[in-house]
Each structure stands twice: as structure tokens, then as C-alpha cells.
Amino acid sequence: MTVLGCGVRVFGLALAGSVVVGCGGGERASGVPQTSVVSVAASPTSVDAEAKVWDPCSLPDSAIGELGLNVGSRKKEVAGVDFSGWKTCSWQDSAKQYTFSVLSSEHTLAESRSRTDFTDFSDTTVGSHTALQLRTTGATHDQGCTLAVEVPDGSVLFRLLNRVSASSPPPPCAEVRRLTDSLAVFLPAD
Known part of the structure; x- marks a missing residue:
């Protein structure tokens, strides 16, 4: 299935150390938005510092x-x-x-x-x-x-x-x- 007009939006949750990436404005042919989760390491040093x-x-x-x-x-x-x-x-x-x-x-x-x-x-x-x-x-x-x-x-x-x-x-x-x-x-x- 094809994704139509996909723009990327990033929502960060620094304390949890996760970033959620999803396509906004685009839909799969089935009408379901596409979303994936990417884990990144949080930097506790900057908060502690x-x-x-x-x-x-x-x-x-x-x-x-x-x-x-x-x-x-x-x-x-x-x-x-x-x-x-x-x-x-x-x-x-x-x-x-x-x-x-x-x-x-x-x-x-x-x-x-x-x-x-x-x-x-x-x-x-x-x-x-x-x-x-x-x-x-x-x-x-x-x-x-x-x-x-x-x-x-x-x-x-x-x-x-x-x-x-x-x-x-x-x-x-x-x-x-x-x-x-x-x-x-x-x-x-x-």
C-alpha cells in the first residue's frame, strides 16, 4: 500500500528516553496512519548537571x-x-x-x-x-x-x-x- 503526502512529526519524551515518529497528513490506502517507535538514549548528565x-x-x-x-x-x-x-x-x-x-x-x-x-x-x-x-x-x-x-x-x-x-x-x-x-x-x- 502507498503512503500519500507523508510529513514527519517527532514527539520526544526526554525522561522516558523514547521518540515517537509518525506520519501526519498522510494515510495508508486503508485509512490507518503509519506510526513507528524509535528508542534513543536519554542524557541524564545534562539534567543532573x-x-x-x-x-x-x-x-x-x-x-x-x-x-x-x-x-x-x-x-x-x-x-x-x-x-x-x-x-x-x-x-x-x-x-x-x-x-x-x-x-x-x-x-x-x-x-x-x-x-x-x-x-x-x-x-x-x-x-x-x-x-x-x-x-x-x-x-x-x-x-x-x-x-x-x-x-x-x-x-x-x-x-x-x-x-x-x-x-x-x-x-x-x-x-x-x-x-x-x-x-x-x-x-x-x-
Whole structure:
């Protein structure tokens, strides 16, 4: 029997580890839709990895506000992007001179150091945590600065990016350091 106008639809059930593939819009000559089941291995690592990653949006509003950041500007993504494997949170300062982002993942400081989109590495500490100051390569090099801080299950990146239109932006590395030092008490303990 012939299948008429078959379009494929995929329905995934990540927890069960199965994908159901069926033909929509097409029918067998007998009028019965054709469906088959294909098993694929689920990736428990990605679910488990995000479960143990510290959530930067758990930083208390009172601490954020005391630093001169606009509590109402909080976003759970950076630049409108939700990065898989990362938990992120960002705020604007009250004067709208910069965006302050905090990104948490299982990635290590060594992985940050090996990235080619970072430069100007400088070993440091933040509270009791080993840390690495770095800057991005390219056009935003002078507008931004990042502190990558080691935590038990990976690292947390504190990133400050001055707005191009800012009238009197702060020196990015000094400002990200001030913010990071104040928020370090909320990081997961070693």
C-alpha cells in the first residue's frame, strides 16, 4: 500500500528516553496512519548537571539593591539568550551605565582560561575562592571585564559590560571586582 503526502512529526519524551515518529497528513490506502517507535538514549548528565549548578537569581534583592543595581531589571538570561547547561541572571545598574551578569555552570577555571574568546588572564581570589580575572577579545574588550570564581561544582562568572552609550561608565574591572567581592558571601561554600 502507498503512503500519500507523508510529513514527519517527532514527539520526544526526554525522561522516558523514547521518540515517537509518525506520519501526519498522510494515510495508508486503508485509512490507518503509519506510526513507528524509535528508542534513543536519554542524557541524564545534562539534567543532573543543571540540578547541582548554583542559581545566581537566588541572590537576595536586598544585596543587589545595596550595590546600586536595579532589582526590577533582573533577567534570567544574558542578552536575551538562555544558555543550555548554565544558570544565568543579569541586572542593570540604577544609572543605566552597565549590565552586570552572573553565570553559573559546571565549567572549570581551566576551561575558561583555555577559551580563545578570552584574554588578559590574571589569577586572583574572591573571598576564600580561587578566581581568574579575564576580558573578552574583540570589540567589547575595553567595555567589559569578568571574574570567574571557582565553586564546588564548577565556576561562577561575574561579568560587567558597560553600555556603549554610557556617559560616564566605571572602569569595568574595578566595578566588577567591587560587585563580586560584595556578593561572594552568597556563593556555595568550598
